[in-house]
Amino acid sequence: MKTVLIGLGQAGGKVTTELVQFDARMGFDAVTGALAINSAKADLQPLPLDTVLVGQDRVNGHGVGGDNELGAEVMQADAREVMSALDGSITAEAEAIVLVAGLGGGTGSGGTPVLAKELKRIYDVPVYVLGVLPAEGEGAMYQVNAGRSLKTAAREADSVLLVDNDAWRASGESMEEGYDAINKAIAKRVGLLLASGEAVEGVGESVVDSSEIINTLRSGGISALGYASAEAAPDAEDNINTVMSTARRALLTGTSLPDATTADSALVVVAADGERIPRKGVERTRRWVEEETGSLQVRGGDFPLGSERIATLVLLGGVERSDRVQRFMQRAKEAQEAEETKDERPDPVSAFDNDEIDSLL
Numbered sequence: 500m501k502t503v504l505i506g507l508g509q510a511g512g513k514v515t516t517e518l519v520q521f522d523a524r525m526g527f528d529a530v531t532g533a534l535a536i537n538s539a540k541a542d543l544q545p546l547p548l549d550t551v552l553v554g555q556d557r558v559n560g561h562g563v564g565g566d567n568e569l570g571a572e573v574m575q576a577d578a579r580e581v582m583s584a585l586d587g588s589i590t591a592e593a594e595a596i597v598l599v600a601g602l603g604g605g606t607g608s609g610g611t612p613v614l615a616k617e618l619k620r621i622y623d624v625p626v627y628v629l630g631v632l633p634a635e636g637e638g639a640m641y642q643v644n645a646g647r648s649l650k651t652a653a654r655e656a657d658s659v660l661l662v663d664n665d666a667w668r669a670s671g672e673s674m675e676e677g678y679d680a681i682n683k684a685i686a687k688r689v690g691l692l693l694a695s696g697e698a699v700e701g702v703g704e705s706v707v708d709s710s711e712i713i714n715t716l717r718s719g720g721i722s723a724l725g726y727a728s729a730e731a732a733p734d735a736e737d738n739i740n741t742v743m744s745t746a747r748r749a750l751l752t753g754t755s756l757p758d759a760t761t762a763d764s765a766l767v768v769v770a771a772d773g774e775r776i777p778r779k780g781v782e783r784t785r786r787w788v789e790e791e792t793g794s795l796q797v798r799g800g801d802f803p804l805g806s807e808r809i810a811t812l813v814l815l816g817g818v819e820r821s822d823r824v825q826r827f828m829q830r831a832k833e834a835q836e837a838e839e840t841k842d843e844r845p846d847p848v849s850a851f852d853n854d855e856i857d858s859l860l
């Protein structure tokens with residue numbers, strides 16, 4: 500899927516850089532343009548990307564300090580400049596735009612829903628958000644920011660693919676130490692998904708294409724991505740169980756959003772040397788994912804690659820009713836209640852079933 504990436508805030512810029520580098524290293528060519536946006540000049544400087552500094556008149560290049568309302572305001576005020584910087588990158592070949600951000604901070608958290616809304620007004624291609632949820636141990640401000648940003652982004656974008664910062668963190672590592680590894684894990688998984696619609700070797704009926712990713716995400720709301728890999732035998736017939744077991748791990752333990760298994764739709768992608776991919780295994784896995792997620796809209800296909808390993812991706816669309824998302828919204832609500840004496844902001848937990856809540860926009 501030909502994709503334009505836009506990284507917002509510090510986390511957004513770093514994850515976007517990893518994605519661009521992964522795509523180039525693998526020779527996939529799925530990323531057709533990339534831009535980083537921030538209100539903090541120092542965070543933009545090290546990035547090997549085109550950049551736009553927003554909010555200079557308000558924060559003078561120093562960032563918004565975790566204030567996501569200010570993050571939303573500066574993005575709105577500078578929207579025209581951002582849109583014109585993007586103009587050259589979003590060419591006719593682009594099939595999707597992906598906004599990448601940490602939802603717990605200020606610039607990325609506030610700016611992402613604003614920019615998603617602006618982009619949707621102008622472009623016909625889907626606008627997705629790749630949003631990082633704060634880990635459980637991060638402070639109350641991060642949880643509240645992420646709750647509000649997620650609610651608004653889920654409404655404005657076509658889908659918000661969530662990565663929980665607790666999901667791919669090695670045990671014993673601090674959050675800061677873990678960022679590099681988490682960002683690489685995100686880049687590999689999301690990079691493979693984007694490239695799976697770009698099959699480089701071999702074209703067949705069973706090969707996944709971009710429309711299957713788009714259709715899987717069409718249910719809107721929140722999505723999640725699972726991944727697992729294993730050594731593959733040379734004969735496809737011998738890999739049926741391997742495909743099943745990698746899919747099981749991808750969904751149950753290797754997912755970007757732990758415990759989110761109730762979904763409206765799903766896509767299973769099996770990536771490996773085409774000769775090693777068992778059709779029967781893909782089909783059996785597709786049916787298993789149907790049972791596990793309760794969805795009747797489960798697609799499946801191959802991604803032929805020059806690799807002797809089998810990597811299985813499970814993309815889930817419409818996971819907002821799953822326990823995991825509800826638990827996060829509860830966490831955001833509790834964090835907000837703890838601050839309520841200072842702040843009268845509304846309750847983010849009812850995000851998906853209560854219109855009384857104020858969104859960011």
Ligand SMILES: Nc1nc2c(ncn2[C@@H]2O[C@H](COP(=O)(O)OP(=O)(O)OP(=O)(O)O)[C@@H](O)[C@H]2O)c(=O)[nH]1
Pocket residue numbers: 507508509510511513514537538539542562563564565566600601602603604605606607608631632633634637641664674678679681682
């Ligand atoms: N996965 C990952 N998460 C990160 C990284 N850097 C920050 N975060 C998370 O993102 C959230 C903070 O967002 P940032 O991107 O740092 O904030 P910002 O958008 O730059 O906003 P301001 O600094 O307030 O202007 C927190 O939940 C962090 O845990 C990173 O490199 N990788």
